[in-house]
Amino acid sequence: MAVGVKVVNRPGSLGQQAYLPAIAEGLGVTFRHFVKNFFGNVTGQRKKTDIATIEYPEEKKAYPERNRGLHRLMLRDDGQVRCVACMMCPTVCPAHCITIVPEEAPDGRIEKRPMIFEIDELRCVVCGLCVEACPCDAIRMDTLDHAKPTYRRGDAILDKEELMSRGVRSTAVQGGVGAFWREQVAGQPQTPASGEVVPAGAPHGPTPLRDHGHK
C-alpha cells in the first residue's frame, strides 16, 4: 500500500503562527502582576495584591470556627475534670492515641475519673471521633490551635494537666436532664399503637447473641 502525504493547513493568522506576539503578551501579564504585587507590598497595600501566601508565623490565618485542633479537657463547675473515664474515646479512636487509666474518685459523687489521661498528638489523625463519642462533653478539639512541633516525640504526648489547662467550664448539663423530650421529638411518630410503625433510629429486633464459640 502506498503511503500518502496529507498536508495540514496551520490554523490562524500569520501573527499567531509566528508565536512571538503571544510570548510578549505573556511576559506582559507577568510584568503587570510583578509591578502590582511588588509596589503593593512596599506601600503596605498587600490586601489589594494577588499574593495568596501569608508570612507565617508572624502572620496567622484565622481557622474556621468548626476546625478540629488540639484537644482539651473541659472542666466541671468546681474545676475538676469532666471526664469520667468511660473509655468511649479510646475505644473509637482509630489511631489508638488516647491512653486512660481510670480510678475511683474520692468524693463519691461522680465515682469514676481518669487518673492518667494522655493523648499522643503525633499519632492523632485529627478525625474528631473522640469528641463525637464523648457522652460528657469532656473532650473537645475546638482550641483553634494545632499540635506544636517538638524536639522530642515524648513531648507531643499531652497529659491530663496540660489538656485541662486549655479547658473551661462546659455549659452542657450533666446527668441527663437536658432538653425535654417534647421539644426534641415534636412531629416524630411516638410509641405506635401497633408494632409496625418503626420511626427513624428505631429498634431492629433481637440481635442474636453470639455463641462465644466455646464448648
Next chain:
Amino acid sequence: MTTTPITTTPTPPSSSTEMVTVTIDGKTQQFPKGTVLLEACNQMGAGVPFFCYHPGLTSPAVCRQCLVDVKGQPKPVPSCYTPVADKMEVMTKSPRALDVRRQMLEFTLVNHPIDCPICDKAGECLLQKHYFDWDAKLARNDGIKIKKAKVVDIGPRIVLDQERCILCTRCIRVCDEVAKTHQLEMADRGDHEILTTAPGHKLDNPYSLNTVDVCPVGALTSKDFRFEMRVWELYTTPSICPGCATGCNIEVHHSRGKIQRLVPRQNDQVNEHWMCDEGRLTYKRVHAERLAAPMSGGAPVDWDEALDDAGRVLRAALDAGSAGVGVVMNAQSTNEDLYALARLTFDHLGLGKAYLAGLDQGWSDDILVSADKNPNTAGAMAIGAGRLRTLLDLANDLKSGALHTLLVVGTHGVIGKDGAAGALPLDRLTTLVVIGTHRDEVSAAAKVALPLCEWAESDGTFTNRLGMVQRVRAAVPPAGDSLPGWEILSHLARKLGATMEFTEAKTVFAEAKQKLPFMKDAEWGRPLLPVQLRFAGSRG
C-alpha cells in the same frame, strides 16, 4: 454454650421424654414436655427479652419483660413462667406483645439513672441490649427521677448501686438457692423499692460474686474488677479454674496479656452456672512474683546455658547413684506436664518413686468447693500409679540423708505455710534443680531454676475430683521466658540422653491418652481464637 444464659443447651429429643408440638411465630417444632416457653421461643430465635429469668434459678416472673401472646389466652403471658403445652400457638411479635414489652421496658427505665458511662456493666448489660433491640426511642419522661443510694458497700467483695437495680431479684435467688444464705432482700415499696442486705447481714457468702454475674444491670459490681476495664476491651478464653479439685468451668477474661477476671462457664455436670469467690481470685498469682528468666547459680542466663547446666548437674548426680535422686511432681500441673515428667522419671531415669507436692488442704462445702486445693490431684495420682510418696516422706528422706539431689517441677505448696513441708531441710541437698513458676524459697535455693508457665499460659488438661478430664487453654502469653512443663522436660530429657520428642501439648495429650486408661475418653477439642467480648453480645 457459654455463660450467656439466653438459652440452655437444647435438650436432645430422646424417646423417653414426652414431646409436645408448639407453634412459635408460625414455625412448628417439638419440645420436651416441661420446657419453659421462654427457652423454647429463644431456641427458635425469637429473642424474647427477659430480666428476672435465669436458667439456673427459679422463676418468680417479677419483671414482666418476657410477655408473649398465646392463642386463646385473654392477656399476654410471662413466657419464663409458662411451660410449653401441646398445640400451643405463640406469637412473640404480635402488635400487643411488642407493645406491652416496650411499655414494661419504658417503665423499668423511668427511674433508672442511665449512668452507663461509669457503669462497669455497660457493654454486657441486658437493659442496654433490650433497649437497643426493642425500643431505642427518646425518653418520654421529663419528671425528676427518684434518687437512691449509689455506692453502697454491702460486702467485702461487692458494691451496690441501688439506683441501677431493676428489682429482678436474681441476686436474692443466687444467695437463697446457690449459696443457701439469705443475705439479700427487697425493702420498701413501689418506686421506692430497693435491694438491701438482710438486717445484720453482709453479702459475704463464698459465692457472692455470682450475684455480680447474674445482675442484668450494673447494680452489683465486683470490687476486684471495679473500674479496671470496659468489658468490650476483654477477650475470653474458655478454661478450668485451678482453685480446687472441683474443676469449675470458667472463661478467662483477659486484655493486653493480663487476666482481668474469671467468670463461670456453664457445665451442668460440674458447676452449672456458678463458681466460688476464692476461685475467681486465683488469677492473681499468674501475674505476681513470677520467675521470668532461667537462673543458674543465682544469675539469669539464657535457656541453652541453663538447660546445659541442669543436664550436667543432674547427670553427675545420677552417675553418683540414682538412689539419691528424687523427683517432686505437683498436683497443680496439667496432665501433660505430669505425663512428660512421669516418662522422664520412671521410664528414662528408671527411678522407682516420686514425691507429690501440692497446696495444703483447705475448707470445703457440699456446694462446689472441695478441700483439695489442687486442680489435678486425680490426674497426678493416676499418672503416678502407686509410685507417689508424700511431702512428709520427702522431709524424712531429706533428714535421713537418703537424697542428695532433687528435681522439683512446680513449686506450689512444696514449702507449705505450716506443718511438715515447712520443715523441708532443702539445705541438706547437694543439688536442687527447680522448674517453677514463681520466685519463692524453693526456686531461690536452686542451683538451676527454669521458668515454668502458669496454668493460664499453657495448653493442657486437668482431671477433676470426678475423674473428668477437662481442657485448659492458654489465655495469656507466658511471663518472661517461661515455657510449658512438657517442653522444658523434653529439652532436659535430651540433655540426659533420653529421647522424648514432643512438639506441642497436643502430642503429649495424644500419647497420654493412648497409654493412660483414665484419659481414654478425653477430648482435646478444636483450636479456638480468643473472642472479643465486644462482638460476643451480652453476657447478662
